[in-house]
Amino acid sequence: MNRKSHIDLIGAVALTAFALNLALNQVVIKVSNGGFQPVFMAALRSAGAGVVLVIWMRARGIPLSLPKPAHMGAVIAGCLFAIEFTFLFKALDLTTVSRTSILFYAMPIWLALASHVLLPGERLSALRILGMALAMGGVILAMSDRGGGQASLPGDLLAIGAGMCWAGIALCVRITPLSTVPAAQQLLWQLLISAPLLLVASLFFGDLVRDLEPLHVAGLVYQIIAIASFGFLFWFWLLKIYPASGVASFSFLSPVFSVLLGWLILGEQIGLNIWAALGLVAVGLVLINRR
Numbered sequence: 540m541n542r543k544s545h546i547d548l549i550g551a552v553a554l555t556a557f558a559l560n561l562a563l564n565q566v567v568i569k570v571s572n573g574g575f576q577p578v579f580m581a582a583l584r585s586a587g588a589g590v591v592l593v594i595w596m597r598a599r600g601i602p603l604s605l606p607k608p609a610h611m612g613a614v615i616a617g618c619l620f621a622i623e624f625t626f627l628f629k630a631l632d633l634t635t636v637s638r639t640s641i642l643f644y645a646m647p648i649w650l651a652l653a654s655h656v657l658l659p660g661e662r663l664s665a666l667r668i669l670g671m672a673l674a675m676g677g678v679i680l681a682m683s684d685r686g687g688g689q690a691s692l693p694g695d696l697l698a699i700g701a702g703m704c705w706a707g708i709a710l711c712v713r714i715t716p717l718s719t720v721p722a723a724q725q726l727l728w729q730l731l732i733s734a735p736l737l738l739v740a741s742l743f744f745g746d747l748v749r750d751l752e753p754l755h756v757a758g759l760v761y762q763i764i765a766i767a768s769f770g771f772l773f774w775f776w777l778l779k780i781y782p783a784s785g786v787a788s789f790s791f792l793s794p795v796f797s798v799l800l801g802w803l804i805l806g807e808q809i810g811l812n813i814w815a816a817l818g819l820v821a822v823g824l825v826l827i828n829r830r
Contacts, residue, residue: 543781546789550781554789557774562796564766565636566804567758568628574755577628579747582737583759585624588767589730592723595768601723612715616708616725617732623704624733625740626697634694635807640797641681641820642698643705644790647827648674650706657714667827674823677816684812722775730767787828791821 543550571580596603605613630639648671654661663671682695708729712718717725741747764770778786798817801807 542779546781546786550777550786551789553773553777554781554786555792557770557777558789558792559796560765560770561793562640562800564762564770565631565640565797566800567761569631569636569801569805571755571758571762572628572632572749574749574751575759576741576744576747576749577632578625578737578744579741580759580762581621581624581628582734582741584762584767585620585730585734585737587759587763589727589734591763591768592727592730592772595772596723596727601721603724603727605720605724605728606716608716609720612711612717613720613725613728614732615715616711616717617729618736619704619707619711620729621733621736621740623701623708625737626701626704629744630694630697630701632694633697634691636801636805637798637807637809637813637817638681638690638695639698640794640801641813641816642678642695643702644794644797644824645674645678645699645820646702646705646709647787647790647824648678649703650709651827653706653710657710670823670826670828672823673819674827677819677821677823680812680819681816684810684816722778723772726768726771726775790828791824795821 546554568577568580575583593603627639627643630643651661651663651667651671655663678699682692684690712725774786794817798809798813802809
């Protein structure tokens with residue numbers, strides 16, 4: 540498809556579907572943690588997605604190796620990727636999907652702050668500062684609501700830390716020679732570097748397998764195929780067609796869908812403060828990503 544100057548109907552439908560897919564993934568991780576130790580499952584996901592991506596890239600004739608100048612950026616991004624999903628999978632093990640999603644998808648706050656300092660062309664405008672204030676207010680409100688026993692402060696902090704690592708990856712891709720590498724190669728090396736790191740880390744978090752059932756294995760397969768390999772490739776494809784600011788503005792849908800799915804599927808108790816926090820974060824994300 541040709542490059543578009545705006546988000547059309549097809550793009551809006553595709554981005555909404557992608558946001559719903561990411562939201563469903565939060566629920567799948569939460570459920571699959573019942574069969575796998577979270578960090579071990581993250582390691583299996585990275586390894587499995589890496590295999591799928593290698594096969595796909597070979598079939599399409601896409602080179603697997605990175606140019607030498609991009610090696611350091613790939614190592615940094617891969618390490619951040621491992622830390623991000625250690626934090627995210629553990630957060631979902633400790634607290635609710637709704638709380639984790641609100642705090643994790645506040646990532647643009649940390650990216651905007653870092654970009655303001657490190658990237659001269661990304662200075663904060665009054666509108667983006669307002670968006671950051673609203674989103675940060677939502678984060679504070681979400682953390683202040685203890686959810687009648689469902690909340691976990693360590694889980695909340697891990698979700699925020701995962702979002703910070705995600706922002707770090709985005710920044711790394713922008714300011715290092717990794718930015719010159721095709722998206723498939725960027726993703727592949729994040730997966731390949733993170734897989735052994737996650738596997739080693741999993742040894743420090745208890746038994747690798749819990750009460751494993753076919754449902755948990757199906758959840759892992761879903762994460763490998765629909766999220767960590769082809770899901771992310773679909774996102775990169777959308778970025779090639781539509782303006783990055785327009786694509787990013789749809790990110791507010793993921794926490795909205797996550798909260799709804801956590802309530803509908805898992806029966807999570809969603810208090811008024813959580814709905815208010817979600818609204819603040821969603822509006823803040825739109826303003827932060829607006830150009």
